[in-house]
Amino acid sequence: MKRRFAAMAAAGAAAALVLTGCAGGGGGDNGDQPWTVAEDVTIEGSATFEAMQSAGQIVIGVKEDQPGLGYLDAATGERTGFDVDIARWMAAELGFGEDQIEFKAIPSANREQELVNGNIDMYVGTYSITDSRKEQIDFAGPYAITGQGLLVAADNDSINGPDDLAGTNVCSATGSTPIQNIRENYPEAKIQEFDTYSQCVAKIEDGSADAVTTDALILLGYAAQSPDTLKTVGDTFSEEIYGIGVPKGDDAFRDFLNTALEEGGETWTAIWDANLGETGVEGEQPAVDRY
Amino acid sequence: MGVITDNWDLWVDATVGTLQIFFFGLIIALVLGFIVGAMRVSPIPIARWVGTAYVNLVRNTPLTLMFFVFAFAVPVVFEIRDLRLLGILAIGLYTATYVAETLRSGINTVPVGQAEAARAVGMSFTQVMGHIVLPQAARSVIPPMMSVIIAFLKNTTVAAGFSIMNLGSIRAYLSERGENAMVVLLWVALVFVVMVFALSGVQRYLEKKWRVAR
Numbered sequence: 034m035k036r037r038f039a040a041m042a043a044a045g046a047a048a049a050l051v052l053t054g055c056a057g058g059g060g061g062d063n064g065d066q067p068w069t070v071a072e073d074v075t076i077e078g079s080a081t082f083e084a085m086q087s088a089g090q091i092v093i094g095v096k097e098d099q100p101g102l103g104y105l106d107a108a109t110g111e112r113t114g115f116d117v118d119i120a121r122w123m124a125a126e127l128g129f130g131e132d133q134i135e136f137k138a139i140p141s142a143n144r145e146q147e148l149v150n151g152n153i154d155m156y157v158g159t160y161s162i163t164d165s166r167k168e169q170i171d172f173a174g175p176y177a178i179t180g181q182g183l184l185v186a187a188d189n190d191s192i193n194g195p196d197d198l199a200g201t202n203v204c205s206a207t208g209s210t211p212i213q214n215i216r217e218n219y220p221e222a223k224i225q226e227f228d229t230y231s232q233c234v235a236k237i238e239d240g241s242a243d244a245v246t247t248d249a250l251i252l253l254g255y256a257a258q259s260p261d262t263l264k265t266v267g268d269t270f271s272e273e274i275y276g277i278g279v280p281k282g283d284d285a286f287r288d289f290l291n292t293a294l295e296e297g298g299e300t301w302t303a304i305w306d307a308n309l310g311e312t313g314v315e316g317e318q319p320a321v322d323r324y
Numbered sequence: 325m326g327v328i329t330d331n332w333d334l335w336v337d338a339t340v341g342t343l344q345i346f347f348f349g350l351i352i353a354l355v356l357g358f359i360v361g362a363m364r365v366s367p368i369p370i371a372r373w374v375g376t377a378y379v380n381l382v383r384n385t386p387l388t389l390m391f392f393v394f395a396f397a398v399p400v401v402f403e404i405r406d407l408r409l410l411g412i413l414a415i416g417l418y419t420a421t422y423v424a425e426t427l428r429s430g431i432n433t434v435p436v437g438q439a440e441a442a443r444a445v446g447m448s449f450t451q452v453m454g455h456i457v458l459p460q461a462a463r464s465v466i467p468p469m470m471s472v473i474i475a476f477l478k479n480t481t482v483a484a485g486f487s488i489m490n491l492g493s494i495r496a497y498l499s500e501r502g503e504n505a506m507v508v509l510l511w512v513a514l515v516f517v518v519m520v521f522a523l524s525g526v527q528r529y530l531e532k533k534w535r536v537a538r
Contacts, residue, residue: 142496146505165502207484224486225407232396239400243409302411 044051047090056074062190066121067303078283080129085154091129093120094147094156094278097138098229101254101309103139103158112136114254115308116275119176120157122300123277126293140228141206145169155290156278159251162322171283172276173290176301178319180269181211182249184256186237187264192244194267196223201243211247214271223235230255238262250271274319291321327503327511334497339515341392341490345412345480352416355422364428367449375424383421387482390414395486407487415483419476426472428435430465431457463534470527474520 050056053241075311085091095117096103097101103116110166117136122136139147144160148155155173160171187190192201199221205212207226215222225242227233236242249269256263279287294301305316325437328335352508363375399405434457442452481492491512498508 142499142505145499163502168502169504204487206496207493208498208500210500213497213500226489226493227395227487228485235396239396241399241405271478 037134066118066125067300067307068122068125068297069105070125071128071248072131074126076285076289079283079287079289081154081280084151085127086128090133090135091124091127091155092135092137092153093124094139094153094158095120095136095276096146096158097136098231099159099251099254100258102251104254113308115177115250115277115304116159118304118308119277119301120155122297123155123290123293126297127270127289132248135249144278145295148280151280154280159248160271160276160278161248161273162276165324166278170277170281171287172296173279173287175274175319175322176277176294177250177275177316178275179248179250181214181246181271181273182252182269183266184234184237184263185254185266186244187241187260189263192266194307195219195270198244201238202241204236204242204245205247206230206233209247210273211271215246234263250275250309257309288323291323294318295321327507331498331501332501334494337360337489338494341488341493342477342480342519344408345415345483345488345490346477348412349416349419349476349480350473352412353419353423356417356420357427360420360424361427361431362427364424364452365431379421383425385418387415387418387479388485390418391482391486395426397453411483411486411488415476417478419479422472422475423469426465426468427461429468430461430509433464434460466527466534467531472522474523477519477523478516486490 062072074082078236081222095112096114097105097112099114099116100116103112104114105112107297120136121131124130137147137153139153139156139158141159144156144158144260145166148156160172162175166172181195183195183198184190191197194296195215198215198219201222202225203212203219203222204217204225206226212224212226216224225233225236228246229234230245230251233242237245245255252265256265277288277290301318302316305318313314330531335358337425360375360378363371364379365403366372366375391411391414398410404410438456439452442456447455480490484490484492484496492513495505495508
C-alpha cells in the first residue's frame with residue numbers, strides 16, 4: 034500500500050509538471066566552475082554568433098527531465114546535469130556568463146525544427162549525431178559516447194539484456210530511436226510510449242512496465258537517483274554519439290565549438306566527475322569529428 | 325510523397341490506431357452520452373443530479389488530465405494495465421459529456437406542450453421520449469452532434485502521449501528517422517481532412533434522410 038501511494042504521489046507530481054508547463058528561471062551557483070567566461074570573443078563570419086551578440090544573450094535548448102544530464106529542479110529553479118554544464122561551458126567560451134544564458138526545454142522530437150527556425154542558438158541534450166539529422170542541422174563535437182541500455186526495478190532478476198525482453202513491457206519516449214529499435218529488432222516485446230522518461234520510470238514503479246530503454250547515460254542518471262528501487266542491466270547494444278546541435282551551414286560557429294571542446298580536456302573531465310562521477314563509471318572524452 | 329511511401333508500416337499502424345480509438349471511443353461516448361442525456365431530463369431527481377454532476381465534473385477537465393489520470397492513477401488503484409483500453413475509456417468518458425449535452429439541447433427544441441399532450445393521452449415517460457420527443461430531437465441534433473464527433477476524432481491525437489500509437493505519434497517517429505517535422509505534420513493534417521470529409525458526408529446523408537417539412 035505504501036508503494037502504491039508513492040506511485041500515486043509520483044504520478045501526481047508528474048501531472049503537476051505537465052500541467053504547469055514547467056516555467057523555469059535561471060539559477061545555478063556561481064561558485065567553483067571548472068570554466069571561466071571568455072572576453073572579447075570574435076568569430077569571423079558566423080551569423081549565429083552575431084545574432085547572439087546583438088541580442089546580448091545565448092539561447093540554449095536543453096532537456097529538463099533527465100537527472101544527472103539535463104534536469105530542472107522545480108522547487109529551486111536550478112538546472113543541473115552533465116549536458117547543462119557542457120552548455121554552460123560552451124556559453125562561457127563564447128563569452129556569455131550564466132546570467133546571459135536563456136535555457137529552453139525542448140522535447141526530442143522538436144529539436145531540429147527549433148534549430149531550423151532559429152528559436153535556439155544551439156542544443157545540448159543527449160542529441161545523437163546521425164546522418165539524417167545532418168541534412169537539417171549541423172553537429173559540433175561529439176562530446177560523449179554511450180549506447181542503448183536497460184533500466185529495470187532493483188528486484189528484477191529476469192531481464193539481463195535485450196534478449197530477455199520477449200513478452201515484457203518495454204517503455205521509452207514516443208517514437209525515440211531506442212523504442213523504434215526495439216519495435217524492429219525485438220518484436221516480441223510489448224511497447225509502451227510516453228512523452229518523457231520520467232513517466233516510464235513511474236510506470237516501472239507502479240508495476241506496469243518491466244524495463245525502460247534508452248541511452249545508458251540517461252538511465253544511469255535515474256539509477257543514481259533511486260539506487261534502492263532501480264538498476265541498469267546488461268551491456269549497451271547500440272552506439273549513440275552525442276553532439277551539440279547548431280544551425281546548419283554556420284561552419285565558423287561549429288569550428289569554434291569544436292576547438293573549445295578539443296582544448297578543454299580537463300574542463301570536460303571536471304564536468305563529468307561533478308555530474309556522473311557518483312555512478313562509478315569512468316568518463317572518457319571522445320575525439321572531435323570535424324566533418 | 326516519400327514521407328509516406330518510405331514509412332508505409334508506420335502510417336498504416338498509426339491510422340489503424342486512430343480509427344481504433346475513434347471507433348471504440350465513439351461507442352462508449354454515444355451509449356454513455358445517451359444515458360446521461362436521458363438522465364438529465366428524467367423526472368427522477370437523483371438521476372438528474374447524478375447526470376448534472378458527471379457532466380459538470382468531466383466536461384470542465386482538460387482532456388490531457390483525463391488521459392493522465394487514466395494512464396497513471398487508474399492502473400495503480402484498479403489494476404488495469406492495458407494502456408490502449410485505458411486511453412479509450414478516458415476519451416470515451418470525456419466525449420460522453422458533450423454528447424449528453426448536445427442531445428439535451430435537441431430534446432429542448434421539442435415544445436414542452438407536445439410532451440404534455442402525450443402524457444395527457446396516457447403515454448409513459450419512455451413512450452413520450454421514444455415516440456414523440458427523440459425522433460424530433462434527433463433531427464435537430466445532427467449538425468451539432470457531428471461537430472462533437474469531428475472534434476472527438478481530432479482529440480484522439482492526445483492519446484499519442486499516453487502510449488497509444490496513432491496519427492499524433494507520427495511526427496515523433498519520423499523526426500527520429502530524419503524527416504522534416506513540418507512536412508510530416510502537413511501530411512497528418514491531410515489525412516485528417518480526408519477523414520473529416522467522410523464524416524461530413526455521413527452528416528449530409530443523415531440530414532437528407534431524416535428531413536421533414538416543417
